[in-house]
Each structure stands twice: as structure tokens, then as C-alpha cells.
Amino acid sequence: MNGLGAISSSHSLPLIRTLMDHGPLKSGMAAKQDLSMQHLRFMLQLYKRSADGDGRPKASRPVGAAVRLVRPVSQAPYIMEKKWRIQNLKFILHNLKKEELVKATVMYPRTMYFGDSSYICKVEPLPNADLFSKTRVPPGNWVWAETDITSHIRSLPEDANQSLHVQLLCRSIGKRTRSLAVSASHIPFLLIYFNPKVHNPSTEKILTTDSGKAVPRELRRKPRQVGTFGIKLPKISNQSEQLKNHCSLRPFWVSFHQLGWDHWIIAPHRYNPGYCKGDCPRLLHAGYNSPNHAIIQNFINQVIDGNIPRPSCVPYSYGPISVLMIEPGGNILFKEYENMIAESCTCR
Known part of the structure; x- marks a missing residue:
């Protein structure tokens, strides 16, 4: 199985499978040159009003909407x-x-x-x-x-x-x-x-107690915010740490031509998914937005067992990208894909 075939068959990469299903990857399927220039021009104008040149949606665009x-x-x-x-x-x-x-x-x-x-x-x-x-x-x-x-x-x-x-x-x-x-x-x-992602209130699953009675909305558990660990930990060695390669967001530009998708992805021509790389400090300050688990893991690494790895540098928040593409039947789809661009990093 070639590289693209292996990627498309992976159950852990639903977005890749979606993109490959939408794209005319077989001979005889519609490509840019097969479309009316008026149609392409119209959708490109719509795209430029809704996203910048790198595919980042503009603030005025409704979140999650798509146009075909x-x-x-x-x-x-x-x-x-x-x-x-x-x-x-x-x-x-x-x-x-x-x-x-x-x-x-x-x-x-x-x-x-x-x-x-x-x-x-x-x-x-x-x-x-x-x-x-x-x-x-x-x-x-x-x-x-x-x-x-x-x-x-x-x-x-x-x-x-x-x-x-x-x-x-x-x-x-x-x-x-x-x-x-x-x-x-x-x-x-x-x-x-x-x-x-349209939300239909009639299909909402109601949260119930064991007795079958609905729990009032004001009593339902709210998502917890990330915070620092609330009890005092034993002191660890107060050694100064100058990280030359500290955990941070790095740019990485990839073109759809490199992926072999430029014949059916109209815009953008390239995008910057970004990635996180670097060392996590021994003392995780609030700027890293690290979960309590990472703080404890760091403590265990230094005080109890050095074989326990320190937290890793990974993306913390993501942004969407808007893609204008040609579907197999020759229609043109403008759709926003979430969690496509790393925007910040954390240690966890």
C-alpha cells in the first residue's frame, strides 16, 4: 500500500480521509480546468470575503458554516x-x-x-x-x-x-x-x-438523575478551568534553569502541491499548521497553562523517580482553516475545518 493509501485507511485520521474522499484523486474526475471560470471566480470572491490568503477565517464569518x-x-x-x-x-x-x-x-x-x-x-x-x-x-x-x-x-x-x-x-x-x-x-x-454542526433542541439529550428527574441547568457541572495545584508541595531543589530550547510554537509551511492535492484544492495554496517543540521547565509557570497532572509529573521526576518522563511540549489551543475545494462530482465546496492550526503550546 502506498503512503496516501495507508494514510486514507487510518481510522485515526478522519480529516485526511475526508479530504481525500472529497478530492478527485482518480483520473477522469473533475479538476480546476473542467469548471466554468464564472463559477470559480464567484466562489473565489466568496472565499476572499471570508478568509485571508492563508485560509484563516475572518472574524465576521459565521463559525462552522459551509457553502456548496x-x-x-x-x-x-x-x-x-x-x-x-x-x-x-x-x-x-x-x-x-x-x-x-x-x-x-x-x-x-x-x-x-x-x-x-x-x-x-x-x-x-x-x-x-x-x-x-x-x-x-x-x-x-x-x-x-x-x-x-x-x-x-x-x-x-x-x-x-x-x-x-x-x-x-x-x-x-x-x-x-x-x-x-x-x-x-x-x-x-x-x-x-x-x-x-447545527444544534436541534428537539434532539438534545436531557441530563437526568438516577430517579429519572431532570437536573436543573444551574446545578449541572460546569467545565473546570485549568488552574495550579492547590496544596503546598515539598520543596524541590531551587536550581536555576536556563532553557536554550524552551517549549514554543514553531512555524511550518506546507503547500497542497507538495501533498499532491493542488489540482482539487483551490484555496489556500499553502497553510501553516505549526507545531510545538522544545524543553519544558522544571517549574511550570502559569504562562504554560499546564494541567495539575503535569505539575505532579514534574515533581515525581525530580523527587521520586527520574525514570518518569517530564511533561512534553504539545499544542494547547488550535484555530480553524477555511478550504475551497472541488468535490468529486464537480461541485465547489467552501468549508471550515476546526483544529487545523496550532496557536499556542503547553507542557503536559
Whole structure:
């Protein structure tokens, strides 16, 4: 088994398996060059508004949210009907969990041109066609308009590969005006906003006592804060310690090209996971945020048994990274992965 195969089969690396499952690692699967430039450009703009160049989410972005751009799996030829050009499109909603769904919109070109004629467009999900009041043109973006179809998708029956049929209707408004019309190559798409960590109060497990009665919230145990050991320990040798290689956070930049993933990860191009390295001092001061166990372990090493190892330098807190990637079916996913970047170190 090669290196990537061994990594992907490891049960201790669920994130690696997820990334490899999402990425088109086999020949014939979608890659960047197979996608519409309009779709790529749109999602890159969304990415830049939500994350910096290294993938760190900006403070204004909702935590845990994700966005998927869904391309149509089929596009019927345009049908001419008097002043109208009509096109039917089909989308597949792969494994969309409705409890995770936040919002769904159809993005489509507001105006297009065919030959020397300009057209103004709108969309309808089929068979329901009464959603025009929800159509709007996003500010600062005259190319794309959007129609909210969240309620329509919620009304669809549950299915792992649910089909959604949408009709694009474009009406002639006269001769082509270069400042208003865009090419007919602009392909409509779906934007699915979802939150994999959505909390459903109806499914909350209620903490109960042995008698079956619910424990009042104010009496439930709260998470303990890390603190120093509360009793006096016997004195240990007061030897000064000058650590040349003290425990600290170190940078380490890795590119997705090095991992062989750059053909399906669009952004960022690289990221800094960081790592912790160095020696832990004999006296752990508060700045290390070390647990009481580490303090006792240090004490045992010095006073009782030197074979007991001293605490190790490990990450203490982590930060997320936002990734823009191409899924196997050719959709584009913008998702935030937690605990991807070491932000501080501790001794434990």
C-alpha cells in the first residue's frame, strides 16, 4: 500500500480521509480546468470575503458554516417561444440533510444576449413557479441575480440523490446593450448554505438523575478551568534553569502541491499548521497553562523517580482553516475545518 493509501485507511485520521474522499484523486474526475471560470471566480470572491490568503477565517464569518456551489448535471437546449428563450436545468442534491440546511438560492445571469438581442432572465423551480417576489440582484454584482428556493428544497422528499429541476426564462428586451448583457455561457448554479454542526433542541439529550428527574441547568457541572495545584508541595531543589530550547510554537509551511492535492484544492495554496517543540521547565509557570497532572509529573521526576518522563511540549489551543475545494462530482465546496492550526503550546 502506498503512503496516501495507508494514510486514507487510518481510522485515526478522519480529516485526511475526508479530504481525500472529497478530492478527485482518480483520473477522469473533475479538476480546476473542467469548471466554468464564472463559477470559480464567484466562489473565489466568496472565499476572499471570508478568509485571508492563508485560509484563516475572518472574524465576521459565521463559525462552522459551509457553502456548496452545485453545478447542473444537465442543461436542455434553449426553447424559443415568441420573445422568450427557455431552458430547463437539473441539479442533484447529494446527501443534503435538511436539518443542516440554512439557505438555498439559484444564482443566474440577470441579463444575457443571444446574437444581437438582449434578454432579461428569471428562474422558477419546477413545478412550483410562485417565487419571483424573492428574487433580488446582489449589490455590486450586476452579472448574477439570485432567487431564494430554501422553502422549495425543504418541501422535497428525503432522498440521497434528490433531483431539483429549475427553469430559466429569458425575455427579449431589445437590441444588445454591451453594458447590460452578458454572454449566454454564464451557467446558472445553486448555492447551498449549510451548517454541519447545527444544534436541534428537539434532539438534545436531557441530563437526568438516577430517579429519572431532570437536573436543573444551574446545578449541572460546569467545565473546570485549568488552574495550579492547590496544596503546598515539598520543596524541590531551587536550581536555576536556563532553557536554550524552551517549549514554543514553531512555524511550518506546507503547500497542497507538495501533498499532491493542488489540482482539487483551490484555496489556500499553502497553510501553516505549526507545531510545538522544545524543553519544558522544571517549574511550570502559569504562562504554560499546564494541567495539575503535569505539575505532579514534574515533581515525581525530580523527587521520586527520574525514570518518569517530564511533561512534553504539545499544542494547547488550535484555530480553524477555511478550504475551497472541488468535490468529486464537480461541485465547489467552501468549508471550515476546526483544529487545523496550532496557536499556542503547553507542557503536559
